[in-house]
Amino acid sequence: xxxxxxxxxxxxLSDAVKRKSGHDSVKIPSYLRICYTAKGPVRLTPTEMQILxxxxxxxxRPVSKSQIAAALDRNEKTISRLVSRLRQYQIxxxxxxYAENGAQLAxxxxxxxxxxxx
Numbered sequence: 001x002x003x004x005x006x007x008x009x010x011x012x013l014s015d016a017v018k019r020k021s022g023h024d025s026v027k028i029p030s031y032l033r034i035c036y037t038a039k040g041p042v043r044l045t046p047t048e049m050q051i052l053x054x055x056x057x058x059x060x061r062p063v064s065k066s067q068i069a070a071a072l073d074r075n076e077k078t079i080s081r082l083v084s085r086l087r088q089y090q091i092x093x094x095x096x097x098y099a100e101n102g103a104q105l106a107x108x109x110x111x112x113x114x115x116x117x118x
Contacts, residue, residue, distance in 0.1 A: 035091060037113045042089050047074060048082050055092060055109045062097045064106035089113065 033044045044052070050072050055063075065083060069076040086092045094107040 035089075035113075037089050037091055039089055042091070045082070047072065047078065048086060051079065051082055051086065052091070052111065056111060059110055060095070060108050062106040062108050067106070083109075 033046070033049055035042045035044050051068060054068055054071055065079045066076050068074075068083070069079040072079070083092070083094075087094060090113040091111070092109050093112050094109055097105045097108050099105055
């Protein structure tokens with residue numbers, strides 16, 4: 001039997017886990033997933049953290065919720081709900097984008113409400 005690796009505080013360190021999609025994911029401790037917003041502290045889910053990472057990489061570029069869902073191997077309804085929650089807490093904002101002929105394209109998302117506790 002092998003023992004789990006732990007850090008100096010005794011927290012178990014997990015190896016990266018392969019998901020069905022083949023992406024590596026690492027469990028983030030819940031105390032690191034607290035985001036301080038204008039509305040107070042908000043505990044983010046692991047999927048919300050992945051959405052924020054995706055938005056950070058694609059900031060100010062049009063991206064649909066279905067593209068985010070496909071990239072994160074999640075259901076589009078789940079992504080829609082979580083993006084709405086992130087917008088409600090003013091962590092992200094959506095910026096509508098338009099084609100030259102005036103047709104609306106996918107929204108561009110921007111991180112706006114991430115901050116450190118003061």
